[in-house]
Amino acid sequence: MTSPDPAPGRVTLVGGGPGDPDLLTLAGLRALQSADIILTDHLAPDVSTLVNGTEVVNVGKTPHGPATPQEEINALLIEHARAGRHVVRLKGGDPFVFGRGGEEFIACADAGVAVAVVPGVTSAVAAPELAGIPVTHRGVSQGFTVVSGHVAPDDPHCHIDWAALAQSGTTLVLLMGVRHLPAIAAALAEGGLPADTPAAVVTKAASPAMQVVRGTLATIADLAVSNSVRPPSVTVIGDVAGLDLR
CATH class of the missing domain: 3.40.1010.10 (Tetrapyrrole methylase, N-terminal domain)
Incomplete structure (x- = not known):
């Protein structure tokens, strides 16, 4: 049997x-x-x-x-x-x-x-929100784009049009972008995004060790280094990053 x-x-x-x-x-x-x-x-x-x-x-x-x-x-x-x-x-x-x-x-x-x-709550929205940053806000940003920062802008395997993102007028959310943040910030600046655009990096969101580093497009990469930012981190670039709704 x-x-x-x-x-x-x-x-x-x-x-x-x-x-x-x-x-x-x-x-x-x-x-x-x-x-x-x-x-x-x-x-x-x-x-x-x-x-x-x-x-x-x-x-x-x-x-x-x-x-x-x-x-x-x-x-x-x-x-x-x-x-x-x-x-x-x-x-x-x-x-x-x-x-x-x-x-x-x-x-x-x-x-x-x-x-x-x-489905789950994506960190692309939750991490900024926990840091007091809405990815959209009436009169400030009418949309947001989520991209991976895992591949450097000058890498031939990168298919992101950073210049187009710089001109979009909406919020940019980077996942996995800590390592290449200096190059990404430079690519956005070269694409015409103003140097004084607010930016923030949220590290270890939704945990007791959560850290928020705020700056501008021109300063955020250096601030991430000086504050020992490590993955997992979410970077927000755009006018909404100047808000702190906590």
Whole structure:
């Protein structure tokens, strides 16, 4: 007599928000509490007190440090789901905002694994907001653009039109931009953004160690260095960065 096949498993990609477990969505919390295993990111909130002993495996990537290859993460999701488990992939922010959630969704779907997505609060909005900076504000900014600063402006793999962003008249939010902030600020200045445009860097948002450094386009890169700013940080450039609504 053969044993029955395991019940079909599934994967849920959960956005964990900017770092504080209190900023998880209710749908995200429900998914976590129904999980058989959780694969978590470096920037995801600590949910150990919320899941009653469920196995939590860190597969995160650290800037210029240890990292689990994306292909290995994809394989783990599929392996555990095929074993009949509900796998929650917990990510910082929102899974589809520089979180490689789309790649993981496609990998699971291509493997025939049921996969769903629970949106999360993106740090692109939450980090500035926690620092008292609205990314839009009537009479100040009618929109905002979120870009990755992971690739330097002069790198051939950078496809961002910094000159166009400098002329947009809207708020610019940079994720993963600390390392290349001097070059990014220079590219925006070269594109015509005034040197006195307000700017701010928010580090470790939604944590007790949150730090806010304020300056201008001309000074923010040096201020980030002098204040020992490190990832994870979100940079806001535009007139709204001169506001402090706290």
